[in-house]
Amino acid sequence: xxxxxxxxxxxxxxxxxxxxxxxxxxxxxxxxxxxxxxxxxxxxxxxxxxxxxxxxxxxxxxxxxxxxxxxxxxxxxxxxxxxxxxxxxxxxxxxxxxxxxxxxxxxxxxxxxxxxxxxxxxxxxxxxxxxxxxxxxxxxxxxxxxxxxxxxxxxxxxxxxxxxxxxxxxxxxxxxxxxxxxxxxxxxxxxxxxxxxxxxxxxxxxxxxxxxxx
Amino acid sequence: xxxxxxxxxxxxxxxxxxxxxxxxxxxxxxxxxxxxxxxxxxxxxxxxxxxxxxxxxxxxxxxxxxxxxxxxxxxxxxxxxxxxxxxxxxxxxxxxxxxxxxxxxxxxxxxxxxxxxxxxxxxxxxxxxxxxxxxxxxxxxxxxxxxxxxxxxxxxxxxxxxxxxxxxxxxxxxxxxxxxxxxxxxxxxxxxxxxxxxxxxxxxxxxxxxxxxxxxxxxxxxxxxxxxxxxxxxxxxxxxxxxxxxxxxxxxxxxxxxxxxxxxxxxxxxxxxxxxxxxxxxxxxxx
Numbered sequence: 001x002x003x004x005x006x007x008x009x010x011x012x013x014x015x016x017x018x019x020x021x022x023x024x025x026x027x028x029x030x031x032x033x034x035x036x037x038x039x040x041x042x043x044x045x046x047x048x049x050x051x052x053x054x055x056x057x058x059x060x061x062x063x064x065x066x067x068x069x070x071x072x073x074x075x076x077x078x079x080x081x082x083x084x085x086x087x088x089x090x091x092x093x094x095x096x097x098x099x100x101x102x103x104x105x106x107x108x109x110x111x112x113x114x115x116x117x118x119x120x121x122x123x124x125x126x127x128x129x130x131x132x133x134x135x136x137x138x139x140x141x142x143x144x145x146x147x148x149x150x151x152x153x154x155x156x157x158x159x160x161x162x163x164x165x166x167x168x169x170x171x172x173x174x175x176x177x178x179x180x181x182x183x184x185x186x187x188x189x190x191x192x193x194x195x196x197x198x199x200x201x202x203x204x205x206x207x208x209x210x211x212x213x214x
Numbered sequence: 215x216x217x218x219x220x221x222x223x224x225x226x227x228x229x230x231x232x233x234x235x236x237x238x239x240x241x242x243x244x245x246x247x248x249x250x251x252x253x254x255x256x257x258x259x260x261x262x263x264x265x266x267x268x269x270x271x272x273x274x275x276x277x278x279x280x281x282x283x284x285x286x287x288x289x290x291x292x293x294x295x296x297x298x299x300x301x302x303x304x305x306x307x308x309x310x311x312x313x314x315x316x317x318x319x320x321x322x323x324x325x326x327x328x329x330x331x332x333x334x335x336x337x338x339x340x341x342x343x344x345x346x347x348x349x350x351x352x353x354x355x356x357x358x359x360x361x362x363x364x365x366x367x368x369x370x371x372x373x374x375x376x377x378x379x380x381x382x383x384x385x386x387x388x389x390x391x392x393x394x395x396x397x398x399x400x401x402x403x404x405x406x407x408x409x410x411x412x413x414x415x416x417x418x419x420x421x422x423x424x425x426x427x428x429x430x431x432x433x434x435x436x437x438x439x440x441x442x443x444x445x446x447x448x449x450x451x452x453x454x455x456x457x458x459x460x461x462x463x464x465x466x467x468x469x470x471x472x473x474x475x476x477x478x479x480x481x482x483x484x485x486x487x488x489x490x491x492x493x494x495x496x497x498x499x500x501x
Contacts, residue, residue, distance in 0.1 A: 077350060206275070207273060
């Protein structure tokens with residue numbers, strides 16, 4: 001799986017190069033190349049091995065046979081604060097599916113030195129917000145970019161076969177305070193558990209930008 | 215009155231109230247019944263920080279402005295107009311459309327012709343925004359302004375000039391000269407915009423929040439040269455946004471709207487009896 005990640009990083013470089021060429025040779029054909037080769041709904045979810053806050057390796061492939069929810073995380077982001085502190089969207093949704101073969105993982109792709117990326121900040125958030133699921137650190141941003149994670153939170157659901165079945169927002173209130181009346185992750189989980197196709201499988205996430213490094 | 219913009223240093227998070235100062239200014243303090251007065255919501259954003267244009271942003275939050283009037287006042291508001299936004303790319307190919315520095319958002323308000331002279335109207339604007347540098351802080355403000363009906367429309371000259379200047383720098387309505395500046399036509403589901411002025415070195419499209427979703431905006435939303443080709447996600451949502459033409463230091467922009475071409479089974483519709491004119495060949499502007 002490591003090879004896969006290397007391939008995607010290489011592809012990123014190639015596409016960036018192609019973009020430059022296309023921009024120089026006018027007129028550029030807008031539809032002929034992709035911005036970033038990140039996973040899309042329907043693709044196999046990119047595997048990863050990341051360390052949790054206790055230094056333990058967590059590997060996605062180890063959860064084959066389970067449904068996995070990925071939550072992009074940054075304890076300093078007000079939209080993350082909204083769903084962990086002002087409201088309890090994440091805790092409540094995770095708890096509701098805990099006994100239904102659903103594994104919930106938070107991933108922080110902030111680079112070293114960026115807001116919310118340090119071990120201290122994440123450990124404090126885990127304690128203050130009583131987060132019971134693992135918070136994984138992805139300081140190189142490789143996993144975040146493989147999924148095309150743009151915001152915190154940005155939510156993904158992976159089915160038991162390792163296929164990406166949902167990518168988007170947690171809910172439909174894009175502000176920093178209120179809960180949406182529609183929890184997209186809950187809807188996706190209900191459909192996946194019932195063996196159905198996810199109806200609203202891709203939508204626009206909202207929140208702070210993921211604090212990637214260079 | 216508009217004070218000169220203070221170049222503030224970046225504030226620590228504890229002083230969050232200083233990051234964005236919001237005020238509401240009327241173009242005229244005396245307004246003749248039946249006239250329209252421009253109201254300006256002024257956001258003074260601290261240096262190095264930004265707020266968000268209501269576009270198809272990858273992250274952040276659209277700035278919103280909502281006016282409210284005294285009950286029974288009969289006042290009516292027109293559309294909210296933002297300045298030309300700026301593309302802002304962060305690590306990880308995260309693209310947002312932002313505003314920095316002094317941001318003047320205008321809304322026209324029309325006073326009913328039947329309003330008696332000498333009546334004072336208090337207008338309130340509620341704004342919501344997210345201000346970001348590396349970290350982001352949500353903010354909101356409620357600001358108000360008052361004007362009075364009079365025989366003749368008049369106001370503070372400095373405020374009026376500041377608002378006139380801000381409006382002159384905003385994207386113009388499409389009907390106000392877009393066709394003289396550029397051609398726009400569809401090639402299948404791709405929209406092709408071509409500047410008529412050969413001096414244009416860059417065309418930028420800023421997709422509005424509610425319009426058709428622009429594909430691959432990072433690479434395809436901005437051209438090098440006078441022609442821009444835009445692909446959109448399938449669907450019937452019309453294209454909505456702002457088109458900007460850059461030549462040298464000049465930035466000219468128009469609000470832009472286009473219905474989607476009709477499709478039959480995913481194929482482009484047969485040519486209509488009166489096809490849109492084809493754009494002239496692109497200037498060989500790359501070097």
